[in-house]
Amino acid sequence: MAQDAIDGPWSLTIPETLFETLQGHLFPGDGDEHGAVLVAGIHPLRSGCARLLARDLFLAEDGVDYVPGKRGYRMLRAEFVRRHILTCRDEQLVYLAIHNHGGSGSVAFSSDDLNSHERGYPALLDISRGNAVGALVFAHGAVAGDIWLPGGRRVALDRTEIIGRQRRVLRPAPRGSRAKGDPQYDRQTRMFGQAGQLILAGARVAIIGLGGVGSLVAEYLARLGVGAFVLIDPDRLDPTNIPRVVGSRRRDVWWGLSSPTAPAWVRRLALAHATRKVDIARRVITEANPSAHVDAIARNILEPSATADLLECDYIFLAADEMRARLLVNAIVHQYLIPGVQIGSKVSVDESGRLTDVFSVVRPLRPGINCLWCNQLINPGKLADEAKVDRERKGQRYVDDDEVIAPSVITLNGVGAAHACDDFLFFMTALVAPSGTLDFARYESRSRALSMSSPRVDPCCTECSSEVGCRLGHGATGPVLPTFAV
């Protein structure tokens, strides 16, 4: 979509680490004005809204890059501006000049600020060749923006979202409180308030994989009052799923016809007509919350049409085991600044069949902060295996490496699903404690031990860094996503 065809509100999303660096620079405690440049990708939504995605931050050094102005109080030096506007032109990114004002809770551009935009931004638009340019002004707890679009239209920034340990929203000025709440949520709003309930009702959440873990996630989120769901899973229910898939019924698999004792052709026919997992989850969600909006997509997540639906979400729950799904979701988290979580459980047995490890993992994914690729949690060999057809995979396997069906148990899934939904709730309602972390968590069922590990970050990672050609915040003009090619 051309940038000037976007007619809905514009927002800005900033990874928490970038935001903290910027805050430290703008508000060092001297009460003065400071400057910076933010380079952003762009993400047009189907609703006509647009998200600006903070990719890289360049702090202007006082007295060198940020100097006394000819007309206003201070200004960014021409060379500093030029350097970054050329980068934006070359990489198809949005240039945003930043400075701060005093005060807190609300902020607006001064008439000097607006005059300088009118003098300077038409020329910047020319240089940036088809990419928007603009300015942001920060105060404590407030951000305003003036964005100039290539067609000549000019829009005010609606809000700024900070994504990290929790999600915070900053606006140019506080908004009045809205309508009264639904009394059925009385008990939970006593914890997170009517404002929290409205945030959940306004959230659009993707669940990838509606098996043991994903079906529980769907149940928890629906009862919390999450307003919109995108459910993605290509599979139909199998009789062996019933002990784990919440809301599944025997008649979903034509029980009796699909049992191992039935003739093979009857069984095949029954299973071909079993209920799809996304439709079972849809049933569970609408029973809990009839007003929830549900898109049930019975496709592989790597099909481009399914991927497009993911990009419209505020949070992604990855509850599928495929490495390819990990690769894709991780790329989306960083390139589109959409937070998420990977949930899994594993049961290991040794050669004699004795139980060794039993654990569940919950790995929060946050743009520029937590990356599955940096942490070697996406296995290139398994990516290769998953790209083969079944017969091919079997033919290539060695005899001692038979494909085994992994054990799976609902209680392990429950541990992961509950923790991931709990993390989501506190993230969305911004009630995370100051000591809260984004560490990867691992729960050992047999010893009841909980271990946390701090994810490592590779500064040159193709997925989570802002190096040239890398994904972070690059949005629609960034690298191609690792989906199937049509």
Add this chain to the structure above:
Amino acid sequence: MSPAVQKAIDAITGQFNRDRVLVAADREGGAYVMVEGVTLGAPFAQDDSWIGFHIPSTCPYADVYPHFVRPDLARLDGASLGEGISTGHAFPDQAALKTPGDMPARTAVQVSRRSNRKDTAGLETPLHKLLKVIQWLKTR
């Protein structure tokens, strides 16, 4: 084909002669590739072989393995082919091709060399992997 897969194929046709490289698309944006007339020689009885392999749509993140070579591969010293090399395979599986018949199947010997985890700074390209496998074969 995905842009990354096309780029990988371009690198391979740049290294080998274009008319020696056969390509057939898979159903997901990846490709099956066959390079004809790769020089082999000692320790093998054959002077050359074709080498076939699959580049998944998730290139360059995915490993490229296994590789396939001529079905009559044998050692000059008469010893067995050794670990990682097995006989009685076919390449490519027609069911995996976007258009079955695009690359007719050949009986083949399979060469299994999995790469250790790729580091993020320098992803191993399918060409790099192919050259490594050829080198490995020559040092058996």
